[in-house]
Amino acid sequence: MNALRFAVIGAGNGGQSMAAHLSLLGFSVRLWDVEPEKVRALRERGSITLSGAVEGEARVSLVTGDMAEAIEGAAVVMVVLPTVYHGSVAKSMAPHLRDGQVVVLNPGATGGALEVRATLRGGGCRAQVTVAETDTLLYACRSPKPGEAIVHGVKGHVDVAALPASASPEVAATLNTAFPQFAPASSVLQTSLTNMNAMMHPAPTLLNAGRIESRATFEYYSEGVTPSIARVVESIDSERMAVAARLGVRVPSLMEWYAASYGTRGRTLYETVQQVRGYDGIKGPATLQTRYLFEDIPTGLVPLSALGESLGVPTPTMRAVVELANTLLGRDFWREGRSLAKLGLAGTGPEEIRRVALE
Amino acid sequence: MNALRFAVIGAGNGGQSMAAHLSLLGFSVRLWDVEPEKVRALRERGSITLSGAVEGEARVSLVTGDMAEAIEGAAVVMVVLPTVYHGSVAKSMAPHLRDGQVVVLNPGATGGALEVRATLRGGGCRAQVTVAETDTLLYACRSPKPGEAIVHGVKGHVDVAALPASASPEVAATLNTAFPQFAPASSVLQTSLTNMNAMMHPAPTLLNAGRIESRATFEYYSEGVTPSIARVVESIDSERMAVAARLGVRVPSLMEWYAASYGTRGRTLYETVQQVRGYDGIKGPATLQTRYLFEDIPTGLVPLSALGESLGVPTPTMRAVVELANTLLGRDFWREGRSLAKLGLAGTGPEEIRRVALE
Numbered sequence: 035m036n037a038l039r040f041a042v043i044g045a046g047n048g049g050q051s052m053a054a055h056l057s058l059l060g061f062s063v064r065l066w067d068v069e070p071e072k073v074r075a076l077r078e079r080g081s082i083t084l085s086g087a088v089e090g091e092a093r094v095s096l097v098t099g100d101m102a103e104a105i106e107g108a109a110v111v112m113v114v115l116p117t118v119y120h121g122s123v124a125k126s127m128a129p130h131l132r133d134g135q136v137v138v139l140n141p142g143a144t145g146g147a148l149e150v151r152a153t154l155r156g157g158g159c160r161a162q163v164t165v166a167e168t169d170t171l172l173y174a175c176r177s178p179k180p181g182e183a184i185v186h187g188v189k190g191h192v193d194v195a196a197l198p199a200s201a202s203p204e205v206a207a208t209l210n211t212a213f214p215q216f217a218p219a220s221s222v223l224q225t226s227l228t229n230m231n232a233m234m235h236p237a238p239t240l241l242n243a244g245r246i247e248s249r250a251t252f253e254y255y256s257e258g259v260t261p262s263i264a265r266v267v268e269s270i271d272s273e274r275m276a277v278a279a280r281l282g283v284r285v286p287s288l289m290e291w292y293a294a295s296y297g298t299r300g301r302t303l304y305e306t307v308q309q310v311r312g313y314d315g316i317k318g319p320a321t322l323q324t325r326y327l328f329e330d331i332p333t334g335l336v337p338l339s340a341l342g343e344s345l346g347v348p349t350p351t352m353r354a355v356v357e358l359a360n361t362l363l364g365r366d367f368w369r370e371g372r373s374l375a376k377l378g379l380a381g382t383g384p385e386e387i388r389r390v391a392l393e
Numbered sequence: 394m395n396a397l398r399f400a401v402i403g404a405g406n407g408g409q410s411m412a413a414h415l416s417l418l419g420f421s422v423r424l425w426d427v428e429p430e431k432v433r434a435l436r437e438r439g440s441i442t443l444s445g446a447v448e449g450e451a452r453v454s455l456v457t458g459d460m461a462e463a464i465e466g467a468a469v470v471m472v473v474l475p476t477v478y479h480g481s482v483a484k485s486m487a488p489h490l491r492d493g494q495v496v497v498l499n500p501g502a503t504g505g506a507l508e509v510r511a512t513l514r515g516g517g518c519r520a521q522v523t524v525a526e527t528d529t530l531l532y533a534c535r536s537p538k539p540g541e542a543i544v545h546g547v548k549g550h551v552d553v554a555a556l557p558a559s560a561s562p563e564v565a566a567t568l569n570t571a572f573p574q575f576a577p578a579s580s581v582l583q584t585s586l587t588n589m590n591a592m593m594h595p596a597p598t599l600l601n602a603g604r605i606e607s608r609a610t611f612e613y614y615s616e617g618v619t620p621s622i623a624r625v626v627e628s629i630d631s632e633r634m635a636v637a638a639r640l641g642v643r644v645p646s647l648m649e650w651y652a653a654s655y656g657t658r659g660r661t662l663y664e665t666v667q668q669v670r671g672y673d674g675i676k677g678p679a680t681l682q683t684r685y686l687f688e689d690i691p692t693g694l695v696p697l698s699a700l701g702e703s704l705g706v707p708t709p710t711m712r713a714v715v716e717l718a719n720t721l722l723g724r725d726f727w728r729e730g731r732s733l734a735k736l737g738l739a740g741t742g743p744e745e746i747r748r749v750a751l752e
Contacts, residue, residue, distance in 0.1 A: 265723065322621055353716075362622070
């Protein structure tokens, strides 16, 4: 067995896939989940059957609902759950983390590492812990039921950035023991500002609200992202790029990202998205209670817009999407989401934000 | 022939219906339109065939594209065209209006009379003209081609308010010579703040943008105004009611208006709208280039929101709808629409607004 020990926090699609994959690679893995029934089911089954791009019957060292037990002795804590839960798992982990442990958010969305570091500090964690975030989840996967996970694909490249930024190469090197795909990014500003879900999910979902709520099925990308809606997305993307430029961070535009990730290029975003064959068959959400809104707004548009506000960069389109989603769903994403205070950035300007993100 | 002379400005559905109806009632009517082809077609045909709730072959005294000729000698100038054209027709009328003439906008949407008065003054009109606006068009009608108009229904009650407000009873009395349905409202603030199209059109259209642009047909009200979208509309309606309250004007809420207009009552706006049988068969717009956006935003949400801003009444939901519609259509409705400056209200507070609207 490999010497490096992992904890995997979250036994959903991604968490089960990662825990099983790491186990198959010979690492000791403890898998944690908040749901007692899921922990029980996984324990009773005794193994996770992985199929697809990675195959095998994986025996995870321990499945537990006890956070102290899960992270005890782990060199790396892989957090693999919806980004809206980062704050609450950080609170649970705070008393139990020890010097030298590395916490990696897979992925962090916008501001994940900053939120987790601020939450750990606020929760009284005094250990020297390195918090890192990736720009995307390593897997395209799903788990039809506890103990079974299907990996549709494993990404060829995952960016990872740590706090402080100087620790990113070391974190990447540690992760490379298991996965060669992880590569160090310049800083969490780069990973956090490359949040493409926040571009592609909330606005098209909102602007298809009527269709979604009246249960009309449609292809999310080819039918849902119409020429005019693509223009709204491009406007949101320009706002993100302006925030990044103000911070002196180079991030790809959505069009550049599509060219790099899918090899598709069009004169407009609409044309570009229409060419992505990998999107074929992806249906629009069946309800407005979808992660496209309740995840990508609070950990995407809200922190991007909050950063813009503190930097004097206007984000009117992002703000309009948040505002209407609030009313549509009867929520307050400004309050629920990653405010500057939650990121530990309240009252800071561009230089201070750069400093906090780098140190 | 009746002594009172009318001009009808605009030979669309409503304009042809009104010109024909007035002619059938024995009034002398001059009908104006901006399109030379339409003027020519109407002249060649020589009469307008009215069918439906009002029937007859109407010989209009004169059809013309010359504004001076159209309004010369008219006691009442009935403006019956999309509200976004009120400013431009006011500019055309400014040099030709004479003391004692009454200009009635059918309807004015929000701020029609104020915009027209400010435009006439700015255009150098020194005549003593009374400008008035209604809260709705007298007819539900359509014109399949020039010279033919079908009146589906004639409303039982139309509110009319003049500038100054003290002139409203006299304006209503003059109009009653032809139509008993017109009744004086308290002021243009009442008619302008009872803009239900601005409530029911822009937000549901925006939130059905994907469906509209991908040409999926749907029932606008029963399928397009879903429970969540109805909640957005209710939020916009609350903002309108707050603006009215700040100005001390009593206007019906959307729910009260439905009860009064259609006799439908539900626990929510969604339930209420679902009960309106008159909406059956009304399809969603076939394109995003629809009056539901390009009319009801610039002469509805824009002035309502601008009034809110000057009064310290927040209108975040209205503003979000305008903002997203701007991006969706590539326009700037804040600039195109009825700003406070266009209404002659720039730099004014509640007392001043009340004074300007009343005097």
